[in-house]
Amino acid sequence: MSRTWIELGSTAALSGLYLRAARKRKISGDRLPGTGLRCHLSVDPKQLQAYRKLCHFSDDGRLPPTFPHVMAFALQMQLLTAKDFPLPLLGLVHLHNSIRVLRPLGGINRLRFSVHVENLQPHEKGATCDLITEAEDGLGLIWCETSRMLCRGLKLSGDAPAVDEPETLPLSELTRWYADSDIGRRYAKVCGDYNPIHLSAASARLFGFPTAIAHGMWSKAMALAALRGHLPVSGYEIGVAFVKPVRLPSEVILNASPAAAEGQLQLDGHGELVHMRGAWRPLS
Incomplete structure (x- = not known):
């Protein structure tokens, strides 16, 4: 159009x-x-x-x-x-x-x-x-x-488009971090994203969440910072699906495939909880 x-x-x-x-x-x-x-x-x-x-x-x-x-x-x-x-x-x-x-x-x-x-x-x-x-x-x-x-x-x-699931690569723990209870407010102060679901438990409950959740783009940024040795300077694409929100406070674990032109990542919580899945690849 x-x-x-x-x-x-x-x-x-x-x-x-x-x-x-x-x-x-x-x-x-x-x-x-x-x-x-x-x-x-x-x-x-x-x-x-x-x-x-x-x-x-x-x-x-x-x-x-x-x-x-x-x-x-x-x-x-x-x-x-x-x-x-x-x-x-x-x-x-x-x-x-x-x-x-x-x-x-x-x-x-x-x-x-x-x-x-x-x-x-x-x-x-x-x-x-x-x-x-x-x-x-x-x-x-x-x-x-x-x-x-x-x-x-x-x-x-109409029907929802089918989603192709790529073959999963072997992943191992790369790093882990603690998402503390005020990370949503700190991210909002820097980036301007004051969505109430990220700011406090009280404001998050107004939208159906039992507690505040971390910004998805903060989780992705933290993952990319940890993957700096895996990614080239340019000429690549990295996509992530936000699966389950990171409730605050909580610890998360970043798992990734070995450094290569193509790879996968997964951000996990405890108890088999998956927060984010993603992959990177070179641009054709």
């Missing part, structure tokens, strides 16, 4: 976007908008430093592969709270996230981001759509991300 792009000089304030999200609680349609947003965004050195510390990334002169997601967060929020987006943002479930690093993320001060939604389709628990985020420098596309979101209240005709 042809897409209409809206060029922005800056993103809207997050405070206003959260108010807009809180006001919309109902599904308003079953068609995704044909518009997208574009905006030039600069790296905030203080935010980058705080993010590296929070997610255990070393300062190697390159942006962490998950940091452009943080840079684009307000732009994504602006798209998902617009009047023509039919799904209520509060209540959407992040099922899957895939990041492609096309070229090295070094020496970057400013990027041009584009965000849009596509691929509305049936799911056994409702319907899903893909939030597409792309970042360009002066040479063209350098990074892109697909986040698959589930809306439980929307029912579409």
Whole structure:
């Protein structure tokens, strides 16, 4: 489909976007908008430093592969709270996230981001759509991300697409970490994602969770930081499925296949609980 792009000089304030999200609680349609947003965004050195510390990334002169997601967060929020987006943002479930690093993320001060939604389709628990985020420098596309979101209240005709399950590789423990009770608030302070399900047990219970849960993108960032010896500088894709939320506080264990061009990872809890599964591969 042809897409209409809206060029922005800056993103809207997050405070206003959260108010807009809180006001919309109902599904308003079953068609995704044909518009997208574009905006030039600069790296905030203080935010980058705080993010590296929070997610255990070393300062190697390159942006962490998950940091452009943080840079684009307000732009994504602006798209998902617009009047023509039919799904209520509060209540959407992040099922899957895939990041492609096309070229090295070094020496970057400013990027041009584009965000849009596509691929509305049936799911056994409702319907899903893909939030597409792309970042360009002066040479063209350098990074892109697909986040698959589930809306439980929307029912579409047709069957949910079949999901191919790859053959599981042998995994062994790479590292483990403790997700303490305030990691959701600390992540929100750095990244701006103040979803109530991550902030406290009291606010999480309003959305059906018995306790606060960790941000999925914090778990993915921690995993990528631990996998730095497994991944190349660029030319790869790493996707993860968020299986079961990490309840706070809890300890998690990252298991991974040996360092190779292609590999798999799994974030486990105790008692055979699987939080996240994923894989990386070179770009063709």
